[in-house]
Amino acid sequence: MKTAHENEAAKEELVSALLSFLPREQVTTNQTILEQHSKDESYHTASLPDLVVFPTSADEVSDVMRLAQKYQVPVVPFGVGSSLEGHTIPYEHGITIDFSLMNKVLEVREDNFLVKVQPGVTRSQLNKELKKYGLFFPVDPGADATLGGMAATNASGTTSVKYGVMRDQVRDLEVVLADGEIIHTGSLAAKSSSGYHLNGLFIGSEGTLGCFTELTLRVYGIPEFTMAGRATFKTVDDAVGAVVSILQAGIPIARVELVDEESIHQVNLFSETSYKEQPTLFLEFHGNEAGLTQDVEFMKVIVADHNCDGIEFETDTAARNQLWDARHNLAYAYVHGYPGRKLMVTDVCVPISELAGAISHSREGLQALNLTGGITGHVGDGNFHALIMLDLDNPEEIKSAEKFNEMIVMYALERGGTCTGEHGVGIGKQKYQEKEHGKALRVMEKIKSVLDPNNILNPNKIIKTKGQGESQ
Amino acid sequence: MKTAHENEAAKEELVSALLSFLPREQVTTNQTILEQHSKDESYHTASLPDLVVFPTSADEVSDVMRLAQKYQVPVVPFGVGSSLEGHTIPYEHGITIDFSLMNKVLEVREDNFLVKVQPGVTRSQLNKELKKYGLFFPVDPGADATLGGMAATNASGTTSVKYGVMRDQVRDLEVVLADGEIIHTGSLAAKSSSGYHLNGLFIGSEGTLGCFTELTLRVYGIPEFTMAGRATFKTVDDAVGAVVSILQAGIPIARVELVDEESIHQVNLFSETSYKEQPTLFLEFHGNEAGLTQDVEFMKVIVADHNCDGIEFETDTAARNQLWDARHNLAYAYVHGYPGRKLMVTDVCVPISELAGAISHSREGLQALNLTGGITGHVGDGNFHALIMLDLDNPEEIKSAEKFNEMIVMYALERGGTCTGEHGVGIGKQKYQEKEHGKALRVMEKIKSVLDPNNILNPNKIIKTKGQGESQ
Numbered sequence: 001m002k003t004a005h006e007n008e009a010a011k012e013e014l015v016s017a018l019l020s021f022l023p024r025e026q027v028t029t030n031q032t033i034l035e036q037h038s039k040d041e042s043y044h045t046a047s048l049p050d051l052v053v054f055p056t057s058a059d060e061v062s063d064v065m066r067l068a069q070k071y072q073v074p075v076v077p078f079g080v081g082s083s084l085e086g087h088t089i090p091y092e093h094g095i096t097i098d099f100s101l102m103n104k105v106l107e108v109r110e111d112n113f114l115v116k117v118q119p120g121v122t123r124s125q126l127n128k129e130l131k132k133y134g135l136f137f138p139v140d141p142g143a144d145a146t147l148g149g150m151a152a153t154n155a156s157g158t159t160s161v162k163y164g165v166m167r168d169q170v171r172d173l174e175v176v177l178a179d180g181e182i183i184h185t186g187s188l189a190a191k192s193s194s195g196y197h198l199n200g201l202f203i204g205s206e207g208t209l210g211c212f213t214e215l216t217l218r219v220y221g222i223p224e225f226t227m228a229g230r231a232t233f234k235t236v237d238d239a240v241g242a243v244v245s246i247l248q249a250g251i252p253i254a255r256v257e258l259v260d261e262e263s264i265h266q267v268n269l270f271s272e273t274s275y276k277e278q279p280t281l282f283l284e285f286h287g288n289e290a291g292l293t294q295d296v297e298f299m300k301v302i303v304a305d306h307n308c309d310g311i312e313f314e315t316d317t318a319a320r321n322q323l324w325d326a327r328h329n330l331a332y333a334y335v336h337g338y339p340g341r342k343l344m345v346t347d348v349c350v351p352i353s354e355l356a357g358a359i360s361h362s363r364e365g366l367q368a369l370n371l372t373g374g375i376t377g378h379v380g381d382g383n384f385h386a387l388i389m390l391d392l393d394n395p396e397e398i399k400s401a402e403k404f405n406e407m408i409v410m411y412a413l414e415r416g417g418t419c420t421g422e423h424g425v426g427i428g429k430q431k432y433q434e435k436e437h438g439k440a441l442r443v444m445e446k447i448k449s450v451l452d453p454n455n456i457l458n459p460n461k462i463i464k465t466k467g468q469g470e471s472q
Numbered sequence: 473m474k475t476a477h478e479n480e481a482a483k484e485e486l487v488s489a490l491l492s493f494l495p496r497e498q499v500t501t502n503q504t505i506l507e508q509h510s511k512d513e514s515y516h517t518a519s520l521p522d523l524v525v526f527p528t529s530a531d532e533v534s535d536v537m538r539l540a541q542k543y544q545v546p547v548v549p550f551g552v553g554s555s556l557e558g559h560t561i562p563y564e565h566g567i568t569i570d571f572s573l574m575n576k577v578l579e580v581r582e583d584n585f586l587v588k589v590q591p592g593v594t595r596s597q598l599n600k601e602l603k604k605y606g607l608f609f610p611v612d613p614g615a616d617a618t619l620g621g622m623a624a625t626n627a628s629g630t631t632s633v634k635y636g637v638m639r640d641q642v643r644d645l646e647v648v649l650a651d652g653e654i655i656h657t658g659s660l661a662a663k664s665s666s667g668y669h670l671n672g673l674f675i676g677s678e679g680t681l682g683c684f685t686e687l688t689l690r691v692y693g694i695p696e697f698t699m700a701g702r703a704t705f706k707t708v709d710d711a712v713g714a715v716v717s718i719l720q721a722g723i724p725i726a727r728v729e730l731v732d733e734e735s736i737h738q739v740n741l742f743s744e745t746s747y748k749e750q751p752t753l754f755l756e757f758h759g760n761e762a763g764l765t766q767d768v769e770f771m772k773v774i775v776a777d778h779n780c781d782g783i784e785f786e787t788d789t790a791a792r793n794q795l796w797d798a799r800h801n802l803a804y805a806y807v808h809g810y811p812g813r814k815l816m817v818t819d820v821c822v823p824i825s826e827l828a829g830a831i832s833h834s835r836e837g838l839q840a841l842n843l844t845g846g847i848t849g850h851v852g853d854g855n856f857h858a859l860i861m862l863d864l865d866n867p868e869e870i871k872s873a874e875k876f877n878e879m880i881v882m883y884a885l886e887r888g889g890t891c892t893g894e895h896g897v898g899i900g901k902q903k904y905q906e907k908e909h910g911k912a913l914r915v916m917e918k919i920k921s922v923l924d925p926n927n928i929l930n931p932n933k934i935i936k937t938k939g940q941g942e943s944q
Contacts, residue, residue: 194890195887
């Protein structure tokens with residue numbers, strides 16, 4: 001499509017071919033819509049697709065893929081564009097497949113704790129539907145992402161310390177492959193030892209191995225009893241130490257989020273809360289009342305040992321929701337607090353014993369490089385983020401931020417961690433893949449080459465394609 | 473190696489080449505040792521390797537692989553031979569790599585709940601070591617298998633309803649690939665979105681994509697409080713109904729095993745217990761005392777609703793261990809009870825709502841086909857086994873048993889289940905792969921072909937190689 005991209009006649013031919021099987025309203029070259037599909041929520045440079053299609057079924061996606069093969073046109077799947085590493089930005093142009101019309105919850109099998117959804121369903125839409133059955137879907141990345149996008153990046157978030165990540169919830173995917181074939185990667189069974197684990201391979205493949213057209217997900221009963229609260233500490237080190245001790249004591253925590261003083265300040269400004277502007281842990285426990293009461297008493301003893309200077313539990317649902325909304329809106333709070341600036345978020349995950357050191361190292365880095373931002377994280381997993389507000393017109397600042405990101409990544413990789421705990425590789429973390437995976441990257445390249453020999457599926461994401469420069 | 477297998481000179485050349493880098497005592501063609509490596513614990517026909525090597529390091533395994541490539545000799549990795557579907561039987565002969573000398577627990581990182589082991593470490597050996605740290609490894613397939621073998625088949629067992637299967641415990645594998653390259657498939661981080669999920673792909677690959685030379689596994693704190701007991705029911709249907717209700721009530725059970733009346737009879741004979749010979753659930757709960765007390769009270773109400781006619785909790789550790797030993801020794805009890813016969817075990821897993829129907833169907837089938845055996849299962853996952861004792865000199869009986877196995881598999885597949893919940897494919901479940909995976913099997917074949925282009929890694933297991941007949 002490099003040719004078609006620069007060639008109006010070729011582009012028109014492609015549109016006509018698409019219109020042979022798609023209704024007019026499902027194919028567009030409208031400039032505004034192209035622009036909406038040219039970016040994500042990050043600082044990565046925008047790039048326009050040549051056209052956007054809005055399929056309504058797996059068969060339509062399959063037909064688009066066959067046509068893309070015929071014309072050798074890149075294809076990029078798109079949910080709501082909430083990714084943070086440029087995953088959905090079509091740097092090679094071509095066709096963006098927007099899944100917003102495939103947004104139905106197809107089936108709730110409450111007796112099996114399973115739900116079947118189309119990829120364009122968002123997590124809040126799913127949870128609204130599940131609530132009628134006393135069920136919920138736990139994976140919670142903050143943004144109201146689509147489930148297709150969350151599976152594509154192996155998203156996680158605040159609850160993964162208890163419930164696991166996207167990969168742990170997916171029983172089956174319907175996938176349209178590069179050649180247009182439609183496969184299922186799993187079954188409805190709770191476990192299987194049959195054949196290679198294609199579920200796990202396709203989850204986190206960021207649109208580079210296929211497009212998801214249906215997902216069967218595990219869901220959970222809404223816990224009998226939930227307790228949520230905030231614990232404040234004098235220092236970030238104290239807060240992190242408390243988390244490590246809680247985990248080591250085996251207290252089955254459902255959520256534990258660190259928010260540093262600068263981030264609490266942004267939360268207060270944006271969410272009109274009046275939380276003490278100190279390093280804070282947001283905590284949640286799920287279980288039965290007797291068990292939680294015992295767990296929480298034990299937890300209080302532990303945090304006291306780590307110089308906790310205040311702990312407050314929210315007893316009613318409204319206050320609990322306000323607490324978690326405030327936490328979820330943190331990225332938006334920063335964006336709101338620094339108009340005109342763009343967000344860069346680091347995303348390493350380290351073994352829990354390395355967490356305190358990694359967070360100290362990051363805070364020192366922020367200060368030394370004079371960057372604007374703060375630290376937050378799903379600290380129960382060893383995953384944390386530095387949120388940096390960038391002035392894209394200041395090349396020195398961008399350079400500093402990139403240096404900072406690299407410092408954090410190297411610190412994590414040297415200690416057995418990963419460069420991305422939950423945001424994915426996209427183009428932003430591509431340069432660290434060799435360092436992180438070593439020769440295993442050759443295995444990934446082989447898998448990509450055999451499943452997408454013409455490299456049309458989200459090209460140059462995760463796996464770097466020779467001869468193509470980086471776009472940021 | 474088809475040539476070398478039939479050609480003594482070629483075989484001698486191969487042995488000399490191996491002896492250029494392995495000590496004499498690590499390479500053998502001793503007939504008794506070849507015979508030990510010709511079979512597993514199942515009814516599948518034996519077949520001899522040409523020679524067995526006993527490496528002591530990843531580098532030695534890598535050298536063996538490079539040599540196998542040079543001579544185009546099949547390579548089969550071998551733990552203790554406890555598999556049930558012929559995984560380790562070298563039907564194409566060649567080199568069997570026995571990992572029994574790589575049996576060290578290399579590192580216990582108690583602060584991170586991680587342990588690094590060599591592939592020949594058995595699960596009981598690991599748990600003995602972990603006990604010193606107040607930790608345990610939960611995956612428990614019954615047999616005292618090696619952790620390398622358990623990862624190769626994605627084993628699970630009694631505790632997976634709470635802790636998950638092998639795939640959920642592996643943070644990193646060191647793998648020797650078909651070309652002798654050594655890779656790492658993961659990291660020490662609790663979660664990652666970096667690159668394709670090679671951990672998940674290699675786990676369950678049954679030696680067809682590489683040989684594991686080191687595993688980093690997640691371990692757990694020994695629960696503060698454990699309650700275990702037996703509940704007896706008038707009918708199997710009642711017992712299964714009780715399990716489904718317990719799960720739907722959200723009671724976080726750690727183990728729930730169904731043992732039918734015939735199987736309890738075998739347990740009593742073998743383990744010298746005097747359990748009531750009725751359909752029985754073996755149950756276990758892990759947590760804190762207050763929480764468990766509440767959970768168990770709720771559970772008692774539920775089982776009463778399902779005509780439970782007796783429930784007994786074992787309070788001390790010795791009685792609890794006796795209970796689980798009895799359950800674990802069930803397969804051996806059958807083997808002991810029917811001298812001269814061989815074991816066939818079915819292994820389907822179905823959505824939980826289909827479990828009662830699937831078990832009834834199996835019990836009717838056993839009776840209709842006049843087969844000797846009983847039913848047991850990890851019913852919390854929807855996974856159950858029919859254990860059948862076969863007279864291998866009776867071709868009619870073998871035919872009936874195979875028909876029975878096929879009936880059970882088809883019943884499961886038609887209801888969204890899988891042909892193997894935890895034993896793996898080997899050669900026994902190969903014939904169901906097409907039916908279960910459809911076109912996804914083409915994706916698996918492509919992955920196999922690109923990672924093992926000369927098909928020397930455990931050939932003709934999982935993925936059927938053209939022109940090679942089935943060996944059973």
